[in-house]
Amino acid sequence: MQFQDIPNQLVLKDVLRQSVQRGHVAHAQLFRGAEGSAALALALAYAQYLNCEERPLGALDSCGHCPACLKTSKLAHPDLNFILPTTTTKAVPKDATSAKFMGEWRTFLAEGPYQGFNDWMQHIGAENKQGSISKEEAGQLLKLVSLKAFEARFKIVLLWLPELMHPAAANAVLKLLEEPPPATVFLLVSHEPERLLPTILSRVQPVVVRPFSEDDLTTYLTTHYHVPEVKARQVAQLAEGNLGAAIAGRDQSADHDYAEFFIKWMRKCFSAKMVDLLSLADEFQKMGRENQKEQLSFSLGLLRKVLLFGLDPALVPHLPAQEQQFVQGFSRFVTLRNADQLSEELNTAHYHIERNANPRMVFVDASLRLGQQLRRA
Numbered sequence: 219m220q221f222q223d224i225p226n227q228l229v230l231k232d233v234l235r236q237s238v239q240r241g242h243v244a245h246a247q248l249f250r251g252a253e254g255s256a257a258l259a260l261a262l263a264y265a266q267y268l269n270c271e272e273r274p275l276g277a278l279d280s281c282g283h284c285p286a287c288l289k290t291s292k293l294a295h296p297d298l299n300f301i302l303p304t305t306t307t308k309a310v311p312k313d314a315t316s317a318k319f320m321g322e323w324r325t326f327l328a329e330g331p332y333q334g335f336n337d338w339m340q341h342i343g344a345e346n347k348q349g350s351i352s353k354e355e356a357g358q359l360l361k362l363v364s365l366k367a368f369e370a371r372f373k374i375v376l377l378w379l380p381e382l383m384h385p386a387a388a389n390a391v392l393k394l395l396e397e398p399p400p401a402t403v404f405l406l407v408s409h410e411p412e413r414l415l416p417t418i419l420s421r422v423q424p425v426v427v428r429p430f431s432e433d434d435l436t437t438y439l440t441t442h443y444h445v446p447e448v449k450a451r452q453v454a455q456l457a458e459g460n461l462g463a464a465i466a467g468r469d470q471s472a473d474h475d476y477a478e479f480f481i482k483w484m485r486k487c488f489s490a491k492m493v494d495l496l497s498l499a500d501e502f503q504k505m506g507r508e509n510q511k512e513q514l515s516f517s518l519g520l521l522r523k524v525l526l527f528g529l530d531p532a533l534v535p536h537l538p539a540q541e542q543q544f545v546q547g548f549s550r551f552v553t554l555r556n557a558d559q560l561s562e563e564l565n566t567a568h569y570h571i572e573r574n575a576n577p578r579m580v581f582v583d584a585s586l587r588l589g590q591q592l593r594r595a
Contacts, residue, residue, distance in 0.1 A: 219262035221279045225434045244423035245398040250411045251427030253334040254460025261405045266290040269370040293324045297370040303349040303382040332462035353386035363399045376405045381413035395421040429459025455519045476516035487589040499581040514568040524552045556591045563587045
C-alpha cells in the first residue's frame with residue numbers, strides 16, 4: 219500500500235511523511251477513524267514508507283519496487299506484524315491467535331483496506347461468534363517484540379481494532395508502550411478509541427483520520443469501478459464517508475434513481491393529491507425493503523443539502539446537474555422552521571421500514587405529514 223493509492227487525505231499524508239523525514243517517528247501511534255475511513259490504509263502506507271529501502275530524501279511516497287516495499291505490499295515482510303481480533307472457527311477450532319489467520323488476513327486486505335469488523339468476521343467464517351484480541355495474544359505479543367528486526371530499520375506491530383482487546387492483552391500492550399522495545403513502532407488502528415484504556419490513550423500519538431468526502435467517494439467509484447457519475451454520487455451520499463460501504467453498494471439498486479424519485483415525491487407531497495401519492499406509494503412498495511431504506515436515507519441527505527443551500531449556496535458547492543435546479547427551487551420550502559420536523563418524518567419512516575411495517579402505509583403516512591410541513595414553510 220502506498221500513499222498514492224489512498225484518496226485525498228493530503229494534509230495527513232504530509233504530516234506522516236514529515237515525521238519520517240525529520241526523524242520524529244513516535245514509537246506508538248493511534249490511527250483513529252470511523253469504519254470505512256482511510257485509517258488502516260494510511261497505517262499500511264506509513265509502514266511501507268518507514269521501511270522503504272530506496273526512498274530518496276524528501277520523497278512523497280515509498281518507492282514501491284525495493285525488496286522491503288514488495289514484501290510489505292504483500293504483507294509478507296518479516297518485520298511487519300499484525301495483531302487482529304479473531305475467534306475459533308471450523309478451520310481453527312482452538313487457540314485462535316492472529317498468526318493462524320495471516321492467510322485470511324492477506325486475502326481480506328487484497329479485497330481492500332476499507333472493510334469493517336463484521337466483514338472480517340464473515341471472511342474467516344466466524345458465523346455468530348464474537349471476535350476479540352484474546353488473552354493468549356498477550357504472550358505471543360511479548361515474544362514477538364523481544365526479537366530484533368530481521369532486516370528492516372523498524373519492527374512494526376500493527377494492532378487492528380485494539381478496542382477489542384481482552385484485558386490481559388490490553389495490559390500487555392500497556393506495558394510495552396510504557397517500556398517500548400528499541401526500533402519498534404506500534405501502529406494502533408481504532409474505530410472506537412474511546413473504548414481503550416485511558417492509560418493506553420495517554421501513551422500514543424493520535425493520528426485523526428477524517429471520513430472521506432462525498433466527492434472523494436464519487437471520484438473513487440467512477441475511476442476504479444467505472445460507476446456512472448450520477449449513480450456514484452448517490453451511492454457516495456448513502457455511504458456517509460465510508461468507502462467500504464460505497465464499494466459494497468456500487469452495484470446495488472442500479473435500476474433505481476434515488477434523486478429522481480425524491481424530486482417526484484416532494485412535488486407530490488406538496489400538491490397533496492391522493493391519487494398521485496397512492497400511485498407513488500405503489501412504486502415505493504415495489505422497490506424492495508433494502509432499496510426503500512436506501513431511498514429514505516438518500517432523501518434525508520438530499521433534504522440536508524436543500525436546507526444548507528437555502529442558508530448559503532456556498533455550503534453545497536458540488537451539486538449534480540440533475541439536482542441543482544430542484545435544490546434551488548425547493549430551498550424556499552425547507553427552512554429552519556420545518557427542517558427538524560421533515561427530518562423526523564423521514565427518520566420515523568426509515569425506523570418503521572426496518573421493522574417490517576407495511577411499506578405502502580408507511581409511505582402514504584409519511585407523505586401526508588411531509589406535505590403538511592412543506593406547505594407551512
